[in-house]
Amino acid sequence: MSALARPAAGTPQADAAWDRRRVFLANLRSVGGRAYPRVHGLFREPSWVLFEILLPFLTTSAFVFVYRALQAPPQYVGFVVLGGAMTAFWLNVIWMMAAQLYWEKDQGNLELYFASPVDMMSVLFGMAVGGLIMSSTRAAVVLAVGAVVYGVTFTVDQWGLLLLVFFLTLAALYGLGMMLSSLFVLWGREAWHLTQLLQEPVYFVSGLNFPVGRLGFLGALAVAIIPLAVGLDAMRQLAFAGALGPTGTPPPEIEALILVAMAVAFTWMARVMLRILERLAREKGRLSARWR
Amino acid sequence: MSEPHLAPAIDVRGVQRVYQAKPKDVVALAGVDLRVEPGELFGLLGPNGAGKTTLIKILTTLLLPTAGTASVFGFDVAADAKRIRRIMNMVAGGEQSGYGILTVREQLWMFSQFYGLGRREGWRRVDELIEAVGLAEQRVQRVSELSTGQRQKMNLARGLLNDPWILFLDEPTLGLDVSAARTVRELVVEWRAAVPGRTVLLTTHYMAEADELCDRLAIVDRGRILAEGTPVELKRRVQRESVFRLELDRLAGGAAALAALPGVVRAATMSDGAGEVGRERQSVVVNLVLDDDAALGGVVGALGGLGARIVALQKSEPSLEDVFVELVGRGFDDEAVHHGERPGPPPATLAEMTHDTEEAEPLGSEVTR
Amino acid sequence: MTARATAIPAAFDPGRAEGRGSADTARGFVTAALLGWRMEANWTDPLLFFIYSVAKPVASALILVFMLEVIAGPGARDLRSFVIVGSALWAFVMSGMAGLAWSVLDDRERYRMLKYVYVSPSDFLVLLVGRGVARIAIGAMGALIVLAVGVVFLGLRFDPGAVDWAMLGLVLLVGLAAIVALGVILAAVCMQTRQESWSYPEAVAGALFLLVGAVFPLAVLPLPAQAAGLALPLTWWLEGVRMALFPGGRSAIGGEGSLWTAWTGSAAPDGGAIVGTLLATSLMITLVAAAAFRVSERRAKDRGLIDRTTGS
Numbered sequence: 019m020s021a022l023a024r025p026a027a028g029t030p031q032a033d034a035a036w037d038r039r040r041v042f043l044a045n046l047r048s049v050g051g052r053a054y055p056r057v058h059g060l061f062r063e064p065s066w067v068l069f070e071i072l073l074p075f076l077t078t079s080a081f082v083f084v085y086r087a088l089q090a091p092p093q094y095v096g097f098v099v100l101g102g103a104m105t106a107f108w109l110n111v112i113w114m115m116a117a118q119l120y121w122e123k124d125q126g127n128l129e130l131y132f133a134s135p136v137d138m139m140s141v142l143f144g145m146a147v148g149g150l151i152m153s154s155t156r157a158a159v160v161l162a163v164g165a166v167v168y169g170v171t172f173t174v175d176q177w178g179l180l181l182l183v184f185f186l187t188l189a190a191l192y193g194l195g196m197m198l199s200s201l202f203v204l205w206g207r208e209a210w211h212l213t214q215l216l217q218e219p220v221y222f223v224s225g226l227n228f229p230v231g232r233l234g235f236l237g238a239l240a241v242a243i244i245p246l247a248v249g250l251d252a253m254r255q256l257a258f259a260g261a262l263g264p265t266g267t268p269p270p271e272i273e274a275l276i277l278v279a280m281a282v283a284f285t286w287m288a289r290v291m292l293r294i295l296e297r298l299a300r301e302k303g304r305l306s307a308r309w310r
Numbered sequence: 311m312s313e314p315h316l317a318p319a320i321d322v323r324g325v326q327r328v329y330q331a332k333p334k335d336v337v338a339l340a341g342v343d344l345r346v347e348p349g350e351l352f353g354l355l356g357p358n359g360a361g362k363t364t365l366i367k368i369l370t371t372l373l374l375p376t377a378g379t380a381s382v383f384g385f386d387v388a389a390d391a392k393r394i395r396r397i398m399n400m401v402a403g404g405e406q407s408g409y410g411i412l413t414v415r416e417q418l419w420m421f422s423q424f425y426g427l428g429r430r431e432g433w434r435r436v437d438e439l440i441e442a443v444g445l446a447e448q449r450v451q452r453v454s455e456l457s458t459g460q461r462q463k464m465n466l467a468r469g470l471l472n473d474p475w476i477l478f479l480d481e482p483t484l485g486l487d488v489s490a491a492r493t494v495r496e497l498v499v500e501w502r503a504a505v506p507g508r509t510v511l512l513t514t515h516y517m518a519e520a521d522e523l524c525d526r527l528a529i530v531d532r533g534r535i536l537a538e539g540t541p542v543e544l545k546r547r548v549q550r551e552s553v554f555r556l557e558l559d560r561l562a563g564g565a566a567a568l569a570a571l572p573g574v575v576r577a578a579t580m581s582d583g584a585g586e587v588g589r590e591r592q593s594v595v596v597n598l599v600l601d602d603d604a605a606l607g608g609v610v611g612a613l614g615g616l617g618a619r620i621v622a623l624q625k626s627e628p629s630l631e632d633v634f635v636e637l638v639g640r641g642f643d644d645e646a647v648h649h650g651e652r653p654g655p656p657p658a659t660l661a662e663m664t665h666d667t668e669e670a671e672p673l674g675s676e677v678t679r
Numbered sequence: 680m681t682a683r684a685t686a687i688p689a690a691f692d693p694g695r696a697e698g699r700g701s702a703d704t705a706r707g708f709v710t711a712a713l714l715g716w717r718m719e720a721n722w723t724d725p726l727l728f729f730i731y732s733v734a735k736p737v738a739s740a741l742i743l744v745f746m747l748e749v750i751a752g753p754g755a756r757d758l759r760s761f762v763i764v765g766s767a768l769w770a771f772v773m774s775g776m777a778g779l780a781w782s783v784l785d786d787r788e789r790y791r792m793l794k795y796v797y798v799s800p801s802d803f804l805v806l807l808v809g810r811g812v813a814r815i816a817i818g819a820m821g822a823l824i825v826l827a828v829g830v831v832f833l834g835l836r837f838d839p840g841a842v843d844w845a846m847l848g849l850v851l852l853v854g855l856a857a858i859v860a861l862g863v864i865l866a867a868v869c870m871q872t873r874q875e876s877w878s879y880p881e882a883v884a885g886a887l888f889l890l891v892g893a894v895f896p897l898a899v900l901p902l903p904a905q906a907a908g909l910a911l912p913l914t915w916w917l918e919g920v921r922m923a924l925f926p927g928g929r930s931a932i933g934g935e936g937s938l939w940t941a942w943t944g945s946a947a948p949d950g951g952a953i954v955g956t957l958l959a960t961s962l963m964i965t966l967v968a969a970a971a972f973r974v975s976e977r978r979a980k981d982r983g984l985i986d987r988t989t990g991s
Contacts, residue, residue, distance in 0.1 A: 084762075088755075127409075133398075221738065303367070
């Protein structure tokens with residue numbers, strides 16, 4: 019028997035009828051499959067250690083020194099360090115998730131994904147998992163080294179809530195990334211510039227380096243719709259408990275609920291957007307760059 | 311969905327596909343009907359822009375038809391896309407898709423996961439396929455370092471990972487050299503032999519490839535199927551006469567002697583440039599057009615009376631391009647020149663397998679009855 | 680099929696293998712610049728292009744302005760001007776540095792044209808610089824808009840009559856060469872790295888942001904970091920542009936606690952020192968860039984990196 023094939027066990031119709039368990043397992047495996055190149059790519063191209071971790075740490079340091087030049091209270095340095103750590107996740111979301119399907123389409127991989135029997139959400143989730151390793155490393159380095167080098171003191175009263183808020187922030191962020199990935203494919207060339215637009219402007223309205231409450235209405239709006247803003251604010255309130263005074267933003271418990279709503283909403287919208295994407299792409303023939 | 315055991319592998323009814331474009335919409339498929347039975351290797355043969363890829367995209371659930379219906383093993387391409395994806399796979403030619411940073415083994419394993427294979431089962435299957443397609447030496451080489459032929463073998467291995475009931479091959483030998491193209495074709499043949507009952511839909515604009523591989527094929531042009539049948543049936547459509555090429559040691563009386571024989575429509579001698587260097591030409595080559603194949607017996611018998619001995623005898627058949635020209639009024643090359651493209655090089659088997667009398671040496675004399 | 684006319688091949692002219700020197704260089708540069716502009720300006724949505732070109736640098740400036748507001752309140756006008764100007768100019772620096780690197784990645788990964796560009800007779804480095812010019816122009820536009828926003832909305836005081844135009848022109852010209860040189864170094868790095876290097880230019884720009892006195896005086900930094908900053912042409916470029924546009928403003932290089940003041944005894948460098956040091960450091964970085972690019976190019980050829988595609 020040639021190794022090219024295996025003896026067929028049933029009929030095509032029987033083979034096409036996967037039960038729920040098989041569907042679940044296939045999607046779970048595709049998460050691991052898609053995370054694989056991300057994870058192994060890290061070890062094969064080690065330049066990211068310099069460019070994705072060390073240099074960004076220096077960028078964060080620049081903002082620390084701005085506050086030092088202003089002789090700001092020490093907790094503001096902590097704001098910058100925490101903001102710098104969370105930036106890692108935001109950048110991962112917009113570059114390695116939101117823009118990723120657009121790059122996949124460019125490379126000719128997107129149509130292969132759509133032609134496979136697994137859900138695109140699994141593929142996106144695999145991308146997220148793979149990217150988390152790099153961004154978690156970056157965040158940890160910025161946080162740890164920043165705290166040590168710049169003498170940041172964290173005052174945490176509710177560790178459980180802090181960790182919960184952190185994970186909810188990640189869930190909301192990556193849900194947003196999944197939603198944006200479909201939009202980016204539909205918007206085509208503009209995806210590149212949307213990614214740019216989602217950096218500094220979002221840093222500003224999210225209060226990356228200062229309390230978002232100081233932005234007034236704009237800050238309130240950001241807290242309502244941008245996971246980075248609400249997550250960062252909640253984490254600041256919890257990590258520097260008692261050091262901030264009135265922030266002008268909701269308490270962390272309320273912000274945690276906002277994050278839950280965001281995570282659910284973005285993930286649901288991601289699913290809807292992916293279905294719309296697939297339907298539109300199949301109607302208009304936009305899944306591949308080569309095939310027209 | 312039709313009765314499972316009766317469902318054709320592919321059933322296309324009145325499928326149309328229109329792309330919105332400026333200044334005018336593009337009609338890629340103008341109403342296509344097609345039926346492919348399970349176990350067939352069915353070819354779609356046509357020039358660039360004929361609609362072959364559009365049809366494959368519809369059948370592989372990447373594109374919706376604008377009108378009409380299409381199903382794969384009874385599953386509708388619009389409504390049952392998920393089921394179709396579980397039992398099919400596709401391989402396209404001329405592509406650079408893949409993650410350059412992964413090795414061949416890793417790239418294939420990743421896709422095995424997308425098709426639901428278990429982790430270990432995936433590695434095992436990948437290793438089997440790597441051996442089978444002849445990439446054992448490249449198994450830990452990065453995808454970005456593969457040659458075009460190696461990459462296509464890898465793509466083919468990817469296409470077989472989930473042991474599909476139907477395999478869609480969209481110009482799988484595009485851009486490959488003769489040897490690599492032959493290897494890909496051989497692998498397809500080997501796979502079909504290993505699992506009888508699997509179906510293949512192949513699109514190509516290489517006629518020899520279609521001739522070599524396909525059980526049946528359809529000739530496509532400008533979004534329509536012009537003709538459908540086995541390669542032999544299609545050629546018979548245009549071959550109204552029986553044409554033979556005879557090489558004789560001598561021919562007293564020349565072509566006129568042959569033209570006078572019963573059943574011979576016309577005979578023409580050709581200059582034979584096939585002699586060895588330094589050797590005097592000994593043979594005479596004659597093109598014979600007969601009423602039908604049955605007349606050949608009489609001719610062969612009469613040749614003895616003329617003192618001629620047959621050195622070689624070959625029946626000339628029209629090529630699939632002849633079929634295309636007959637149906638459309640222009641050749642594939644004409645089409646390519648018209649669009650400013652260069653036609654691709656024909657695989658070596660074309661020259662070996664077909665004989666186009668129009669490309670023969672100039673006639674020394676021609677006699678028509 | 681129509682018969683094709685058969686041209687009688689002419690004898691090989693060895694002169695064809697000779698270039699035309701500066702004429703070829705100029706043509707290559709202009710063509711690459713036009714190509715770069717077409718690619719940058721080919722928007723299906725010009726509004727989005729405008730928003731992105733403006734919003735990014737304006738937001739960067741606003742982040743810093745708000746940091747000031749939070750701590751120092753509305754009274755720190757002097758520092759606010761310092762920050763706005765530095766932020767505006769930094770947007771220009773980032774565009775210049777990223778332009779060349781992204782051209783390498785774009786051409787290699789997306790358009791797969793890098794190999795064709797490379798084997799053409801035009802100098803590859805000249806073509807790359809030409810491609811980057813469009814993005815530099817966009818960065819310049821962003822910088823001007825931020826300055827305008829600063830003047831109109833953020834209280835930045837600007838007196839055209841007080842501008843030292845000669846110094847401004849000289850400093851901009853020399854600084855542009857330095858920025859392009861940094862971009863060449865980054866392009867050299869990206870020729871060796873994989874697709875995910877899109878973020879590298881911004882990472883490098885962000886790191887340099889710490890050392891060049893863009894948004895805070897160098898005196899705040901530890902002495903070794905100040906020394907590193909003083910060795911960079913961008914530090915002197917920023918200082919020179921600030922001095923030319925806003926004479927009498929705060930110095931990023933000098934001041935109490937600064938290495939410059941400790942070394943020279945002067946509160947801040949004068950125009951001559953700025954221009955001279957800018958010239959010297961720019962020359963250094965240009966030489967380093969040229970060397971780095973050639974080394975990278977050779978390594979890329981050796982390892983077949985010019986026409987590879989990567990991706991994860």
